[in-house]
Amino acid sequence: MLKLSVIIPTYQRAETLQTCIEHLSKQTISEHIEVIVVSDGHDEKTVNAIKEMEDKIQVPIFFYEIPKSQQGVARNFGVAKAKSPICLFIGDDIFLDHKACEKHMEAHKDAGDIAVLGFTTWDTEMEITPVMKWLEISGWQFAYPKIKKYKKSFLPSKTQHQFSYTSHISVPTHIALKYPFKIDTTLYGWEDIEWGEKLKQNGIPLFYEPDAKALHHHHISLQESISRMQVLGESIVQFKNTDRFPRLWKRTLIKISTLIRPSSFASMHRKAFLNGIKIAQKK
Known part of the structure; x- marks a missing residue:
């Protein structure tokens, strides 16, 4: 059965x-x-x-x-x-x-x-790359x-x-x-x-x-993770009605936060995400 x-x-x-x-x-x-x-x-x-x-x-x-x-x-x-x-x-x-x-x-x-x-x-x-460890621990x-x-x-x-x-x-x-x-x-x-x-x-x-x-079972390099985050930024524009879509004020805060530690994994991913939104909104 x-x-x-x-x-x-x-x-x-x-x-x-x-x-x-x-x-x-x-x-x-x-x-x-x-x-x-x-x-x-x-x-x-x-x-x-x-x-x-x-x-x-x-x-x-x-x-x-x-x-x-x-x-x-x-x-x-x-x-x-x-x-x-x-x-x-x-x-x-x-x-x-x-x-x-x-x-x-x-x-x-x-x-x-x-x-x-x-x-x-x-x-x-x-191989578990550093960015994979970070993705899991941080919850990204x-x-x-x-x-x-x-x-x-x-x-x-x-x-x-x-x-x-x-x-x-x-x-x-x-x-x-x-x-x-x-x-x-x-x-x-x-x-x-x-x-x-x-x-x-x-x-x-x-x-x-x-x-x-x-x-x-999915190996992810830093560049692959950043590229994925940009795609997620582009695709979130198609889901504007969800609470995951950051409004303008929140995007501004995210942008400011990337200036504090620009080389951190979090900042690099946030930049890619915002760039994806920007690309999608221009289409």
Whole structure:
């Protein structure tokens, strides 16, 4: 009996995706899960990787390709194909601990309509760069240190949307169908926060289950992180109605703050973010 549909958007990361699926095949409840992989555009290496995995593991894999769009569209497509009562969204670079799916299901048991956030940290099998350490400790990428005190409990509704990390979060399938991801975005970023806002506004609380553990296998250099932050600045303009979009007065304060320690990681990322907003507003 299927209990959990694991939905994975992917694009041109065939080898990493294979490892992601291998971790799913080792889940303690592997007989109760299905894996739905949605390729955001065609990639022959991904097609071949899926064929290879289908012959190697017992967990059912359903693979689909959609025209190049964004992760939100891919997730919505995957939800529409799900056959289980619960959907777990993860990234193709997320390697789940063997008990992660079980922990998600335990959190959902008799809980009604809730979202469950698992814990994710960097994969130590790869080089952890100084900026990656900073991103984790500071909360600029995944702010788990800020919610440590809410482990195995619900986050405050006022801020829960800020932690709706679609790299590792589960919801009842009917909720995912009722509140789909925004599809009219052209750049990476913020669609998870906007989706989390929908859940919050409709009374879906967010439960933090740190025992649902995962590793994030994604090497990031300083320049890559800064470039990503500029893209996030550009894309936030498409989400002006969220509380993440800084108004003019706040952007001014951010700009001033970068002058205090201009060579710090925080200042470099803030500059890139503001530059992204500036670029988007000129278009």
